[in-house]
Amino acid sequence: MGAANITPIHKQEGRKKFVRRSSPESSQRIRRIVQWLFVALNGWLGIQFFLWVRYYERGGVGWNVPRPPGVEGWLPIAGLMNTKYFLLTGRVPAIHPAAMVLFLAFMLMSLLLKKAFCSWICPVGTLSEQLWTVGRRLFGRNLHTPKWLDIPLRGLKYLLLGFFVLMIGTMSAEAIHNFMSTPYGLIADVKMLNFFRDIGQTAAIVIGLLVLLSMLIQNFWCRYLCPYGALLGITSLLSPVKVRRDVEACIDCGKCARACPSRLAVDQLVQIRSVECTACMACVAACSAENALQFSLIPRKAATSAERWRSRTLSPIVVAVALACIFLGLVVTGKATGHWQTNLPRDVYRNLVPHAREVGHPGI
Numbered sequence: 001m002g003a004a005n006i007t008p009i010h011k012q013e014g015r016k017k018f019v020r021r022s023s024p025e026s027s028q029r030i031r032r033i034v035q036w037l038f039v040a041l042n043g044w045l046g047i048q049f050f051l052w053v054r055y056y057e058r059g060g061v062g063w064n065v066p067r068p069p070g071v072e073g074w075l076p077i078a079g080l081m082n083t084k085y086f087l088l089t090g091r092v093p094a095i096h097p098a099a100m101v102l103f104l105a106f107m108l109m110s111l112l113l114k115k116a117f118c119s120w121i122c123p124v125g126t127l128s129e130q131l132w133t134v135g136r137r138l139f140g141r142n143l144h145t146p147k148w149l150d151i152p153l154r155g156l157k158y159l160l161l162g163f164f165v166l167m168i169g170t171m172s173a174e175a176i177h178n179f180m181s182t183p184y185g186l187i188a189d190v191k192m193l194n195f196f197r198d199i200g201q202t203a204a205i206v207i208g209l210l211v212l213l214s215m216l217i218q219n220f221w222c223r224y225l226c227p228y229g230a231l232l233g234i235t236s237l238l239s240p241v242k243v244r245r246d247v248e249a250c251i252d253c254g255k256c257a258r259a260c261p262s263r264l265a266v267d268q269l270v271q272i273r274s275v276e277c278t279a280c281m282a283c284v285a286a287c288s289a290e291n292a293l294q295f296s297l298i299p300r301k302a303a304t305s306a307e308r309w310r311s312r313t314l315s316p317i318v319v320a321v322a323l324a325c326i327f328l329g330l331v332v333t334g335k336a337t338g339h340w341q342t343n344l345p346r347d348v349y350r351n352l353v354p355h356a357r358e359v360g361h362p363g364i
Contacts, residue, residue: 027281027316035126042123045070056353069098079103088173092339095180101334110232114239119280135215153224161227182362190356218261233275243272249292259286
């Protein structure tokens with residue numbers, strides 16, 4: 001940033017601090033572009049999958065489109081099960097391999113770039129963000145749950161994660177293979193679609209309540225109930241990239257903490273290690289002080305603080321490109337190695353898809 005965009009405000013220990021006259025921060029604009037690109041991608045996959053299902057439900061009448069493997073990204077449990085199967089056997093499962101490929105892609109994103117999947121890519125995260133934004137406009141503000149309630153509520157998503165990990169952790173490779181080979185496992189994606197197509201009164205009320213709470217409280221689902229986000233948050237603890245604060249450059253305005261949707265005390269920490277940080281960079285965008293807050297790798301030793309930050313900072317464009325490379329890299333690898341498409345005979349789908357509503361969970 002050039003000198004024309006910053007103004008010295010005071011000296012401390014012989015060093016000037018600078019405040020931005022206007023914020024040129026583009027991270028939120030870039031992040032929203034990435035968000036809506038993935039929303040559009042999921043919308044396209046959803047339409048294609050719906051047409052594929054309807055073709056078989058109508059006995060081969062209608063749009064004969066191929067089944068989109070990318071829809072398996074909505075099967076995180078299948079992705080976790082197939083990942084365990086792969087680790088135990090060294091073989092990629094033939095049923096829902098794309099679920100595993102995408103699961104590993106999202107895990108890798110969190111390992112390298114904090115929980116960026118949640119705030120940059122996840123359609124549910126994008127919807128959640130839109131809901132609390134609308135709620136703030138309608139009601140003038142978002143509610144903050146008191147600390148004594150917030151902490152135990154945040155534990156709910158870890159309890160849900162623990163349940164799924166325990167359930168899958170006790171399964172052998174053979175048990176996973178057998179489950180995936182059942183009619184339920186073969187058309188788990190169709191069962192997921194039918195849940196929303198045939199939604200009952202109780203489920204509709206629960207979803208309506210979640211929507212309302214998401215309008216009142218920032219990222220209610222993501223903060224308190226999402227087990228996938230809990231797993232990615234734990235993985236993100238190993239990430240070398242973090243939001244880091246230069247204490248010398250900081251002017252203690254508190255804007256970063258107020259902007260953080262996860263309500264982290266960014267203005268009081270040197271670096272954000274929390275599992276709740278989604279790498280949304282909203283705090284960086286809100287920062288008034290030049291070079292005070294950055295999303296960066298571990299800073300190198302340098303002659304000046306400014307040089308140290310600039311040498312290791314990740315720009316929003318770099319983050320967006322890195323996420324795209326991870327996503328596309330694993331998808332292309334899956335396709336190139338033949339571990340992307342679930343190759344079942346058409347007769348299997350012809351027999352199962354029209355009767356998907358009658359197929360029950362094998363454990364029930």
